[in-house]
Amino acid sequence: MLFKSMATEKTSTPETTKEKMIYLFDKSNKYIWVSSGFNTEFYTDPQVMSAMTNAFKRIGEIKILIEGDIAKRMGSLKWLFAFKEQFGNKLQIRCAVDVPHWLIVDGKHFRLEKEHATGSIGNNNLFVTDVEQPLVSDVIERRFEDWWFRASSIE
Numbered sequence: 001m002l003f004k005s006m007a008t009e010k011t012s013t014p015e016t017t018k019e020k021m022i023y024l025f026d027k028s029n030k031y032i033w034v035s036s037g038f039n040t041e042f043y044t045d046p047q048v049m050s051a052m053t054n055a056f057k058r059i060g061e062i063k064i065l066i067e068g069d070i071a072k073r074m075g076s077l078k079w080l081f082a083f084k085e086q087f088g089n090k091l092q093i094r095c096a097v098d099v100p101h102w103l104i105v106d107g108k109h110f111r112l113e114k115e116h117a118t119g120s121i122g123n124n125n126l127f128v129t130d131v132e133q134p135l136v137s138d139v140i141e142r143r144f145e146d147w148w149f150r151a152s153s154i155e
Contacts, residue, residue: 006132011125017111018048020127024105025051027129031061033104033144035096037068040076049079056083062091065144065151070095074154094151104144107137 011017025032032055042048056062064080066073074081084091103111108131114124131137 006136007129009127011127014042017125018042018045020125021103021111022047022051024103024109024111024127024129025055027109028055028059028105030106031059031063031104032056033063033065033141033148034102035065035067035099035144035147036101036103038066038073038077038080040073043077043080052080053083056087056091060090062087063144063148064091064093065096065099065147066093066154067096067099067101070154093154094148095154096147096151099147099151102140102144104137104140107141108132110137110140112140 009020011020036043043052081093084093100115101111101113108129110126110128110131112126112128128136
């Protein structure tokens with residue numbers, strides 16, 4: 001069997017999406033790459049902030065692509081930008097336009113979200129964990145890197 005250990009699960013509510021994203025942040029050991037509109041309600045949730053904070057302290061690389069109005073996010077997510085100052089080059093943030101909302105953890109755990117209306121949380125997510133085959137993760141990571149290199153620096 002090609003994908004014997006890979007687990008997939010769909011979520012469609014804010015609660016289940018939050019639970020699964022916290023789970024992925026907790027599984028991180030090396031790096032986290034995130035592309036998101038960074039909904040303030042979701043990313044200022046104390047449990048989400050705590051999971052991200054703990055992961056950021058533990059891992060070696062964080063790449064964040066913020067879709068949309070970066071100035072607005074700098075105001076509403078001050079804690080995230082404070083980490084940028086604290087962690088230096090370990091935490092990189094760029095601004096992107098029209099990118100899907102993904103979470104990539106260590107190249108083997110993913111959250112892939114279908115497009116949704118601005119302001120909604122937790123709609124149509126696919127969580128994939130324990131990917132052993134590099135073909136799957138290579139495709140996803142190459143796509144993210146393409147967005148990353150086309151994104152604008154916030155510095």
